[in-house]
Amino acid sequence: MPVIRFDTFYRYADLTRVLHEFAEEFPHLVRLESIGKSHEGRDVWLVTVTSFATGPDLEKPALWVDGNIHATEVSTSSACLYLLHTLTSQFGADQTITRCLQTRAFYICPRINPDGAEWALADRPKYIRSSTRPHPYDESPVEGLIEEDIDGDGRMLSMRVEDPTGPWKVAAEDARLLVRREPTEVDGRYFRLLPEGRIEGYDGALIPVAPPTEGLDLNRNYPGRWRPEAQQRGAGPYAGSEPEVRNVMAFVSGHPNLTGAVDFHTYAGVLLRPFSDQMDEGFAPEDLRVYKMMGEKGTEITGYPAISIHQDFRYHPKQVLSGGSDAYLFEQLGIFLWAVELWSPQRQAGIKDFKFIDWWQEHPLADDLALLKWNDEILDRAAYVDWYPFDHPQLGKVELGGWNMMAAFRNPPLSLVEKEIAAFPEWLVWQALLSPQLEIFQARATQVGPDRYLVRLVAQNIGWLPTYVSKRALEQKVVRGVVCEITLPDGATLESGKQREECGQLEGRAYTPSAAIRIFGADATTHRLKVEWLVRAPAGSEVALTARHERAGVARAAVLLE
Numbered sequence: 345m346p347v348i349r350f351d352t353f354y355r356y357a358d359l360t361r362v363l364h365e366f367a368e369e370f371p372h373l374v375r376l377e378s379i380g381k382s383h384e385g386r387d388v389w390l391v392t393v394t395s396f397a398t399g400p401d402l403e404k405p406a407l408w409v410d411g412n413i414h415a416t417e418v419s420t421s422s423a424c425l426y427l428l429h430t431l432t433s434q435f436g437a438d439q440t441i442t443r444c445l446q447t448r449a450f451y452i453c454p455r456i457n458p459d460g461a462e463w464a465l466a467d468r469p470k471y472i473r474s475s476t477r478p479h480p481y482d483e484s485p486v487e488g489l490i491e492e493d494i495d496g497d498g499r500m501l502s503m504r505v506e507d508p509t510g511p512w513k514v515a516a517e518d519a520r521l522l523v524r525r526e527p528t529e530v531d532g533r534y535f536r537l538l539p540e541g542r543i544e545g546y547d548g549a550l551i552p553v554a555p556p557t558e559g560l561d562l563n564r565n566y567p568g569r570w571r572p573e574a575q576q577r578g579a580g581p582y583a584g585s586e587p588e589v590r591n592v593m594a595f596v597s598g599h600p601n602l603t604g605a606v607d608f609h610t611y612a613g614v615l616l617r618p619f620s621d622q623m624d625e626g627f628a629p630e631d632l633r634v635y636k637m638m639g640e641k642g643t644e645i646t647g648y649p650a651i652s653i654h655q656d657f658r659y660h661p662k663q664v665l666s667g668g669s670d671a672y673l674f675e676q677l678g679i680f681l682w683a684v685e686l687w688s689p690q691r692q693a694g695i696k697d698f699k700f701i702d703w704w705q706e707h708p709l710a711d712d713l714a715l716l717k718w719n720d721e722i723l724d725r726a727a728y729v730d731w732y733p734f735d736h737p738q739l740g741k742v743e744l745g746g747w748n749m750m751a752a753f754r755n756p757p758l759s760l761v762e763k764e765i766a767a768f769p770e771w772l773v774w775q776a777l778l779s780p781q782l783e784i785f786q787a788r789a790t791q792v793g794p795d796r797y798l799v800r801l802v803a804q805n806i807g808w809l810p811t812y813v814s815k816r817a818l819e820q821k822v823v824r825g826v827v828c829e830i831t832l833p834d835g836a837t838l839e840s841g842k843q844r845e846e847c848g849q850l851e852g853r854a855y856t857p858s859a860a861i862r863i864f865g866a867d868a869t870t871h872r873l874k875v876e877w878l879v880r881a882p883a884g885s886e887v888a889l890t891a892r893h894e895r896a897g898v899a900r901a902a903v904l905l906e
Contacts, residue, residue: 345369348429350762353418353755355465356386356458362425363389363454370432372396373445379453380591383477386458388591393431394449395442401449401601403898405779405807408596408605408673409772410453413562413588415460415472419686419755420608423765424454430769441773447897448776451599457562457588464750468493471500471750473578474562475586480573481557487545488554494540494736495744501729502746503538505739510534520730520745521712537746546738563607565589568671569621579667596673600823600894603779603813605673605681606772610754612700613688615642615650616657618674618681620665624652628815634680634854641774642682646767651700653683659701678817680775687756687764689727693718719752723759727752780807780852780896782826785872787889787901789879796839797879797905801828803891804872805850811896812849824894825849828875831888836881847873850896881905 346365354362367376373395378387394401409427411420431450434441455461459476463469470492478484493500504512504522512535515521525534536551543551561578570576570583584590596602617635619626627635639650651657653665673681690698693714698707719728731745751757756764786802803826805811817823825848832838851870879887885905892898 345433348425350422350426350765351758353422353465353758354425356455356462359421359455359458360387360389363391366391366428366432373432373435374428375401379595380587382457382459382588383475383586384459386462388456388458388588389454390595391428391452391454392449393428393445393452395435395445398446399898401451402599403892404447404449404601405603405776405781405895405897406449406451406599406601407772407776407779408451408453408602408679409608410456410592410606411608412455412461413457413607413669414474414609415457415476416464416750416754417608417610417686418461418464419610419761419765421454421461422761423608423684423686423768424452426762426765427769427772428452428454431773440777444773444776447781448779449601450772450776451595451602453592453595456592460558467498468496469498469500469750472556472558473560474558475560475588476558477560477586478557479560479578479580484557485544485554488552489538489541489543490554491539491541491556494542495734499729499748500750501540501744501748503540503734503736503739503742503744504535504731504746505538505742506533507536508534510536512537515709515712517709517713518716520716520728521709523709523712540744543738560586562586562588563669564665564667566667566669566672567593568668568673568676569666571666576666583667592669593672596677601897602677602679603809603895604775605669605679606775607669607681607683609683609685611687611689612657612685613648613691614657614685614700615639615646615648616653616670616683616685617650618653618670620653620668620670622654624655628819630855631680631814631816634809634814638680638682638775638778642771645771645774648684657700674814674816676820677822678812678814678820680814682775684768689715689718689753692722692760723752723757727757778808778854780805780809780811780813780850780893782806782811782850782891782893782896782899784889784891784899784901787903789887789903789905791883791905792878795880795882797881799830799877799879799887799889799903799905801830801875801889801891801901802872803828803847803850803875803899804869805852805896806871807896808852809854810849810852811893813895818849823849826873826891826893826896828873829890829892830877830879831890832879833881833885833887836879836885836887839878839880841875841877845875847875850893879905 512522567583731743785804
C-alpha cells in the first residue's frame with residue numbers, strides 16, 4: 345500500500361509520485377493518465393478507479409470527483425486522495441465498495457489547477473484565485489497595494505496601520521482583536537486593516553488595492569451560462585478559454601457514462617447544489633426531489649447542511665453567479681452535480697445557525713471570541729498570529745498578524761484535515777450506486793420452424809436512477825436511449841427485426857412515492873424493454889446479444905440455438 349499522509353499538503357512533484365504509486369500498486373483497480381496540460385505546462389492527472397476484471401470503465405456508470413480548481417483550496421486535493429485511498433484499500437474487504445467498483449467507475453482529478461496550488465504551497469507563497477495566467481491584461485499593476493509575503497516568513501497575514509481615520513479599534517475583551525469603531529466615536533486609537541504586501545507608486549496619502557494580475561476564476565469559465573468579464577468577474581475572454589477547463593470539458597465529453605459529479609472546494613462546511621443563477625422553480629419537480637434526497641443523505645453522513653447556491657450562498661444579494669461547473673454539468677448535460685465546500689472554522693468553534701456568506705458582513709463579537717478560544721485551546725494558538733511590529737518599506741512602522749487564513753479558514757489546520765474529509769467516501773460511493781445499471785433479464789431462443797428461431801432479449805435497469813439520469817437530460821436531448829444488438833454467426837440470416845434496435849429509456853426507482861398506497865398508479869415494468877428477432881440458422885449456432893446505454897452500462901448474453 346502506498347504511504348500517504350493527510351497531515352500535509354502535497355506539492356506537485358509529491359502528488360505526482362503518490363498517484364503513480366497507486367497505479368503501480370493497484371493495476372487491477374487504478375489507471376493514471378494526463379488529461380492535458382495546465383497553463384504552465386504541468387500534466388493534469390486523472391485517476392480512473394474500477395475493477396477492470398469486471399469490464400472497462402466506459403461500460404459502467406461513473407462518478408466524476410475533482411478538487412483544487414481554486415489555487416489555495418489545497419485540502420480538496422487531500423479529499424480526492426482520501427477517496428482514492430479508501431476505494432483501493434477497502435476493495436475486497438468492504439462489501440459496498442467492492443460491489444461499487446465491480447459495477448461502477450470513478451474518475452478522480454485531485455488537482456485541476458496545479459499551477460495555482462504550486463504558488464499557494466511555495467516556501468514564499470502567493471495567493472491567487474485560480475489560474476496563474478495574467479488576466480484581463482498581460483501586465484502587472486504599477487501602483488497600489490500588491491499582496492505578498494513581505495517579511496518572507498512563509499505566511500501571508502494582515503497589516504494593521506495606525507490611522508486616526510481608520511474604522512477599527514482594539515477590542516476591550518481581547519487586545520488581539522479589532523472591532524468596528526462606533527459611528528460617532530472620536531479621540532481614540534484607530535487602525536486601518538490591509539492585506540500583507542508592498543505598495544507600488546505610494547504617494548504618502550492613497551493606498552488603493554491593486555487588482556490581481558492573475559484575475560481569472562476557472563469556475564466561471566465553463567460554457568454553462570457563461571457571461572463576459574463585464575458581467576462575471578474572472579470569466580475569461582470566452583467560455584472554455586483556459587486549458588484547465590478545456591481539459592475537464594474534453595474528458596467529460598469523451599465519457600458519456602458519467603451520471604454524477606462532486607467538486608470539492610473550501611470553505612463553509614456545506615453541500616451546494618444548483619442552481620447558481622435562479623430559484624428552484626427552474627427544476628423539473630423530479631430532479632429537485634432527487635437533489636433533496638441526495639442532500640439529506642449527504643447531511644446524514646457528513647453533518648454538512650445541503651443548500652441551493654442561488655438561494656443560500658450568494659456573495660451579494662444582487663449577485664448572480666454563472667459559468668460554473670454546475671451550469672455545465674447539470675444544466676447542459678443533466679448530470680447531478682454537487683459542490684462540497686469543505687471545512688467550517690465557525691462550526692469548529694461552536695458557532696451555530698450562522699449564514700455562510702452573510703456572516704462575513706455581520707456577526708457578533710462573541711463569534712470572534714469563540715474563534716480565538718478555539719485557536720488557543722484546540723490549535724495551541726497556531727492559527728491566529730499575535731500582532732508584531734514590522735518596518736514596512738513604504739508605510740514605516742506597522743504591525744503584522746491576525747488570522748493565518750491559509751491554515752485556518754481556506755483549509756483545515758493540518759492536524760484536522762483527515763478528520764474533516766473522512767466521511768466523504770461513504771457519500772460518494774452511495775452517489776455512485778444511485779446510477780442506472782443495465783442488466784439482461786431474459787435472453788432465450790425458441791425454435792419456430794426448421795432452422796428458424798425466435799430470439800428474445802429482455803433488458804432491465806436495476807439502478808435507482810432512470811437510464812437518462814435526470815429530466816434535465818431529457819429536456820436537453822443529450823442522452824441516447826438503450827441500444828440492443830444481435831450478432832449472428834456465419835451462415836445465419838436475420839429474417840425479421842433489425843440488427844440494431846434503438847429502444848428508448850428505462851425508468852428506475854427514483855420516483856417511487858414514500859407511501860405504499862396505490863392512488864395514482866401501479867408499479868408497471870417501465871424499467872424493462874423487450875426486443876425479438878427471427879433468425880434462420882443451423883441448430884447449435886450461437887448468437888450474441890448486447891444491450892447498451894451510455895449512462896447505464898453494457899450487458900451481454902450468448903444464446904444457443906437448439
